[in-house]
Every structure is written in structure tokens, then in C-alpha cells.
Amino acid sequence: MPQIKSAMKRVKTIASKNLRNTSQRSEMRSTIKKFEVAAEAGSKDTEQLFRNASKAIDMAKSKGLIKPNKAARDKSRLAKLNSK
Template identity: 65%
Template sequence: MPQIKSAIKRVETNRKANLRNTAQTSAMRTSIKKFEVAADKGSDDKQALYTDAISAVDKAASKGLIHANKAANTKSRLTKLNK
């Protein structure tokens, strides 16, 4: 554990950021999986889940959680499933 006050603050800030990033990444993955399952079954709410998944991927990319190219690849893959 750090002794310097600024280092102690930095540890706490990093912990909070890690929790936030983990939660947002998990939410993105969950929305993607929900859409994939719905697309597999041919569910009626497939379009709404597709929109949620694309939105979650865009938010993650804008916040720097995933790289822009990974976001583009994921969106392309989901779009193929949506057809």
C-alpha cells in the first residue's frame, strides 16, 4: 500500500475506474449475447435487442473500453446475424 497521499488517492481512483469499466464491459457483452440468442431462435424482439447491442458497442468504443476496430468488427458481425 502506498504511503504518499497522492498515491493513495490514485489507488482509490484506479479501483473505482476498474469497477466502472468492468461493469460497462459486462453490460456490453450481456447485450451482445442476448441478441445472439434471440437471433438464433428467431425471436420477435430481435430488432430491439440488435439496437441495444449496437448502442452498447458504440458506447464502449467511445469510452475507450474496446478499440474502434473491434467495435466495427463486432457491429459488422451482429449486422450479418440480424439479416
């Protein structure tokens, strides 16, 4: 445990950021999974789920949760699934 006051503050801010990042990353993964399940099942609402998944990926990229190349790769993979 840190002894310096500023270090104690950093521990608190890092913990809150970690919680927020984990939550947002989990939400992104959930939306992607919902789309993948619907696409495999041949559901009719895949277009809306694809848009939601793409939006979640873009949000995660803009927040710095994932790198730009991973975002592009994931969106490409989902688009390929969507076109089937």
C-alpha cells in the first residue's frame, strides 16, 4: 500500500478507471456475441445487431480500450459473418 498521498489518490483513480474499462469491454464483447449467435442461427434482426456491435467496437476504440487494428479486424470479421 502506498504511503505518499498522491500515490494513494492514484490507486483510487486507477481502480475506478479499471472498473469502467472492464465494464465497457464486457459490454462490447456481449454485443459481439449476441450478433454472432444471431448470425449463426440465421435470425432476421442481424442487421440491427451488426450495427450495435460495430458501434460498440468503435466506442471501445475511441476510448482506447482496444487498438485500432483490432477494431478493424473485428469489424471486418463481423461484416463477413453478416454477408452470409
